[in-house]
Amino acid sequence: MMRVGSLCSGYGGLELGLSPLIDIKSEWHSEIDSGADVVMQHRFGTKNLGDLTQITNPPEVDIVTAGFPCQPVSYAGERKGIYDERWLIEDVCRIASEADARWLILENVRGLLTANNGDALARVVEAMALNGFTQWEWTTFQARHIGAPHRRDRWFCVASNPKSSNGRSEEQQNMATPTREATELGERTRSFGRWENAIQRWERIIGRLAPNPSISTSKKYDIVSPRFVEFMMGLPDGHVTDLGLTYEAQMKVLGNGVVPLQATHAIKFLFNNMQGGIHNGNTIRQSS
Numbered sequence: 001m002m003r004v005g006s007l008c009s010g011y012g013g014l015e016l017g018l019s020p021l022i023d024i025k026s027e028w029h030s031e032i033d034s035g036a037d038v039v040m041q042h043r044f045g046t047k048n049l050g051d052l053t054q055i056t057n058p059p060e061v062d063i064v065t066a067g068f069p070c071q072p073v074s075y076a077g078e079r080k081g082i083y084d085e086r087w088l089i090e091d092v093c094r095i096a097s098e099a100d101a102r103w104l105i106l107e108n109v110r111g112l113l114t115a116n117n118g119d120a121l122a123r124v125v126e127a128m129a130l131n132g133f134t135q136w137e138w139t140t141f142q143a144r145h146i147g148a149p150h151r152r153d154r155w156f157c158v159a160s161n162p163k164s165s166n167g168r169s170e171e172q173q174n175m176a177t178p179t180r181e182a183t184e185l186g187e188r189t190r191s192f193g194r195w196e197n198a199i200q201r202w203e204r205i206i207g208r209l210a211p212n213p214s215i216s217t218s219k220k221y222d223i224v225s226p227r228f229v230e231f232m233m234g235l236p237d238g239h240v241t242d243l244g245l246t247y248e249a250q251m252k253v254l255g256n257g258v259v260p261l262q263a264t265h266a267i268k269f270l271f272n273n274m275q276g277g278i279h280n281g282n283t284i285r286q287s288s
Helices: 013-018 034-044 089-098 115-130 169-173 193-206 226-232 247-255 260-276
Strands: 002-007 024-030 063-066 103-109 135-142 153-160
Touching: 002 013, 002 089, 013 024, 013 063, 013 103, 013 260, 024 034, 034 247, 063 089, 089 103, 089 115, 135 260, 153 260, 193 226, 226 247
Parallel strands: 002 024, 002 063, 063 103
Antiparallel strands: 103 153, 135 153
């Protein structure tokens, strides 16, 4: 059983991605968003350590996960990168080191690769190395590569601290191959038009039918259903939407998340690469 600490946790997408691969126990999380905190407490039973910039002496764990803020490097924003106040990778790596984690699993948008003309990625590598995570592999991976009906291009990294006394390599070597049992889905009455084939494929992959994509309102237009967004992310039904959060809180948590099945395959790929030859020190090889 591997103990996991989660930073910038969202709805726990990286934990959901890890759980088909190894036995994990979530120990704590760090979230400043109240909606995400509710999800983490209800779904993982973890204590919120609060603002990660203020965390000191975190409880020891074997793995630290972090979907650290993408706003500084996203193409949807100003892309200030390392000059953005939300650039938190140094704190992420510091906390992972203080928790004596052997493994650090990171996720962000693909824009990280080119932000600040490459300096943002260099700062990630520097922060990892300075905090003992001297061995790493990274890759970019799209949600559509695992059958999702959307692209959602993401950067994933698995790093290791070889001096950590926790999370020894036996768990990594015994990492399972993700499987899913066939599920009888039944039928739904609504058609998704030209997206029907893509939606049907995703239904078969995650094992549940798509809910209605919109909610009727008193206004002249409908609004996007959080349950449909939850489905598109491949989450268990009600993972976010059954917790009494407001519409705005649900959409914020869902919009900032990672597709768990996407994370599963990316993490498995990176761990396998690390078994075959870990990259150490000042060089990075992009996995493709």
